[in-house]
Amino acid sequence: MTQHFQGHKIVERLRPDEKELVRELTENMVLPRNIMLTLKKRRQLTATTIKHIYNARYRIKKAIRGPRTELQHLMKCLVEGKYLYTHRVFPVTETLSDILWAHPDSVKLFNMFPTVLIMDSTYKTNKYLLPLLEFVGLTCTGKTYVMAFAFLTSEKEDNFVWALQSVRNLL
Structure with missing residues (x-):
């Protein structure tokens, strides 16, 4: 078994509770790097990267915007x-x-x-x-x-x- 899970999609994926946390922090204008630090504090062995945070924030903002440009x-x-x-x-x-x-x-x-x-x-x-x-x-x-x-x-x-x-x- 590998010790580091960097690059494994299933392990890097945000959990539902983490997605909710990202949504709440995004609504409160928290910077992505600070969201990442919060996730790391909650679960130290997380393999989530900052790119996952940006992707989640994009999906959240797109959902708020709806079909509008x-x-x-x-x-x-x-x-x-x-x-x-x-x-x-x-x-x-x-x-x-x-x-x-x-x-x-x-x-x-x-x-x-x-x-x-x-x-x-x-x-x-x-x-x-x-x-x-x-x-x-x-x-x-x-x-x-x-x-x-x-x-x-x-x-x-x-x-x-x-x-x-x-x-x-x-x-």
């Missing part, structure tokens, strides 16, 4: 969370090109502290390699808060102008 799920969450959002589509194909959203409380904060609004763009770090534009406000006490987010299809001037006009319209 990720973008459709984002739109559903924005509506349910009562976020303010706007989008534009490509006229020929009728596909979504850009989307911007803001929480109502963030808009209230900006209306109370309208002096400083910082724009920051993170380039191509997400799954779809889209630029994420973030609008950050500053209170009179020096605290920052997120005002709005936008996914843009490209880093052209037109996209940033649209985002700025959309933020102005939300306010």
